[in-house]
Amino acid sequence: xxxxxxxxxxxxxxxxxxxxxxxxxxxxxxxxxxxxxxxxxxxxxxxxxxxxxxxxxxxxxxxxxxxxxxxxxxxxxxxxxxxxxxxxxxxxxxxxxxxxxxxxxxxxxxxxxxxxxxxxxxxxxxxxxxxxxxxxxxxxxxxxxxxxxxxxxxxxxxxxxxxxxxxxxxxxxxxxxxxxxxxxxxxxxxxxxxxxxxxxxxxxxxxxxxxxxxxxxxxxxxxxxxxxxxxxxxxxxxxxxxxxxxxxxxxxxxxxxxxxxxxxxxxxxxxxxxxxxxxxxxxxxxxxxxxxxxxxxxxxxxxxxxxxx
Amino acid sequence: xxxxxxxxxxxxxxxxxxxxxxxxxxxxxxxxxxxxxxxxxxxxxxxxxxxxxxxxxxxxxxxxxxxxxxxxxxxxxxxxxxxxxxxxxxxxxxxxxxxxxxxxxxxxxxxxxxxxxxxxxxxxxxxxxxxxxxxxxxxxxxxxxxxxxxxxxxxxxxxxxxxxxxxxxxxxxxxxxxxxxxxxxxxxxxxxxxxxxxxxxxxxxxxxxxxxxxxxxxxxxxxxxxxxxxxxxxxxxxxxxxxxxxxxxxxxxxxxxxxxxxxxxxxxxxxxxxxxxxxxxxxxxxxxx
Numbered sequence: 001x002x003x004x005x006x007x008x009x010x011x012x013x014x015x016x017x018x019x020x021x022x023x024x025x026x027x028x029x030x031x032x033x034x035x036x037x038x039x040x041x042x043x044x045x046x047x048x049x050x051x052x053x054x055x056x057x058x059x060x061x062x063x064x065x066x067x068x069x070x071x072x073x074x075x076x077x078x079x080x081x082x083x084x085x086x087x088x089x090x091x092x093x094x095x096x097x098x099x100x101x102x103x104x105x106x107x108x109x110x111x112x113x114x115x116x117x118x119x120x121x122x123x124x125x126x127x128x129x130x131x132x133x134x135x136x137x138x139x140x141x142x143x144x145x146x147x148x149x150x151x152x153x154x155x156x157x158x159x160x161x162x163x164x165x166x167x168x169x170x171x172x173x174x175x176x177x178x179x180x181x182x183x184x185x186x187x188x189x190x191x192x193x194x195x196x197x198x199x200x201x202x203x204x205x206x207x208x209x210x211x212x213x214x215x216x217x218x219x220x221x222x223x224x225x226x227x228x229x230x231x232x233x234x235x236x237x238x239x240x241x242x243x244x245x246x247x248x249x250x251x252x253x254x255x256x257x258x259x260x261x262x263x264x265x266x267x268x269x270x271x272x273x274x275x276x277x278x279x280x281x282x283x284x285x286x287x288x289x290x291x292x293x294x295x296x297x298x299x300x301x302x303x304x305x306x307x308x309x
Numbered sequence: 310x311x312x313x314x315x316x317x318x319x320x321x322x323x324x325x326x327x328x329x330x331x332x333x334x335x336x337x338x339x340x341x342x343x344x345x346x347x348x349x350x351x352x353x354x355x356x357x358x359x360x361x362x363x364x365x366x367x368x369x370x371x372x373x374x375x376x377x378x379x380x381x382x383x384x385x386x387x388x389x390x391x392x393x394x395x396x397x398x399x400x401x402x403x404x405x406x407x408x409x410x411x412x413x414x415x416x417x418x419x420x421x422x423x424x425x426x427x428x429x430x431x432x433x434x435x436x437x438x439x440x441x442x443x444x445x446x447x448x449x450x451x452x453x454x455x456x457x458x459x460x461x462x463x464x465x466x467x468x469x470x471x472x473x474x475x476x477x478x479x480x481x482x483x484x485x486x487x488x489x490x491x492x493x494x495x496x497x498x499x500x501x502x503x504x505x506x507x508x509x510x511x512x513x514x515x516x517x518x519x520x521x522x523x524x525x526x527x528x529x530x531x532x533x534x535x536x537x538x539x540x541x542x543x544x545x546x547x548x549x550x551x552x553x554x555x556x557x558x559x560x561x562x563x564x565x566x567x568x569x570x571x572x573x574x575x576x577x578x579x580x581x582x583x584x585x586x587x588x589x590x591x592x593x594x595x596x597x598x
Contacts, residue, residue, distance in 0.1 A: 111405075112405050112406075189442070190403075191438050191440065191442040192442055192444065192445075193403070194400050194436065194438065194442075195436065195438065195442045195444060195504070195507075196444065196454075197400065197403075197431060198398055198400065198431055198434065198435070198436035198508070198517075199431070199432065199435075199454065199455040199458065199507065199508065199511050200428045200429060200431045200432030200455065200458065200459060200511060201428065201454075201455075201458045202428055202458075205458050209444075209446075209454065209458070210444055210445065213444075213445050213446065214444075214445040307491070
């Protein structure tokens, strides 16, 4: 083989390599585009499907009235929106401190064997199907609320309530939030802790003033992710929330979140005029709420990062 | 470089203390150092053994850190220099699987005795890490952090402390207009000086520097070295270094380590001009590094 041949081979292989490189690039781009496109397509599809009801009634009227009588053509989404917000708020409010302190304990204070026990437990918690949580909620949380907790506050509650839904939903979000936080705290370089400790700070002071401050944008992002997931959670919530169309006036009243509305009713009574369209609008509202929520948290994050870095 | 005020530290901890503050104990350990003359800090390491994950890293290390001198710890990588430095203020505690035996005596207090309140001993030692590590807050808060966690809340005094120590490291003129902007936006050399100032602000006696100039450009390292030379009038400085030339330039006292043991230790001149051990001669002449 003379040098010219060798040169040809090298040129050929390098050409081949470059081709592969380009191909890999375009394949990756395509797949990325697919996932972006999916979001857009789902949004457009929902919009088209809900057009009929939007033609009949104004969006404002649909969102701000609470009368839900599909037979008579009254579609007020306010109870459902409020139900979703209430349940999610309760879930995140009680999970946030629990997850935060657990994660701090796991990354900062615990011994290696504690982590070895806790992480598999969290994985199991995260991997359980949501029906199981629903059943557990019915068996444990609902009776506990109706027998023990509710009598202190209201005259009567079945236990199938906003509070029960919030608690069950929180338990489902908890492992996600903990693992996000643990990831976040472990990503802080050891030097930060050493810098603070070497000044004579205690561990708690270090956590409070350095760790939490450093990870604050990340904490916001994790909570947003958890909230987005919580809003869409369906089965477990609809099993314990009571499914009553009303504006929840106390935590012990039943409620009816958006995902439960869609899951319970889609496929039934679709012969009613505008009913399918109304359910699609419910899905669209959910879509928009999550979307707006994500955008807002992005904006907040950017502001925070500018302030910190 | 002109460093104002250095040598007359602000005794913020001595100014109008009331009974309750004294009872909290924040300031008590420092009263004996309120005049420069009476202060004589000393650190003695006796038979220190450190094992990390079954690796015997420090083997029977015994040495003494002289006050108001620059002590350079030199040696090839992996010989335990940084471990020795970190064990001097118990930063190894946080790692898993660390076994430590032996004694480190700081002003007669044993560091590794059970039940020792570590925070006030750590406060006697400022740490300067390899990469500058400003805390995620403003320049002002970085300096004030140490004083705040030890209970100083008075705004006026904090302003004084911040200004004083920024001047001491020559940063004041550069940052006085943006004290409340995030510390992470400064240049890396400025960040390292900020870290030094932050360490000094809690009034330590020792400065532990772990290759403090290796991440910096030549001019910034020169600045830090000059600062060390000034600061040694007030503090005992322990510097781990990779560069022999740096040790040659600024060391008063040299500890040469190899494979977790102290091979030779003594005054810089003696070690560099007339090393006793063969290993030291080889290292200094560049046979291995």
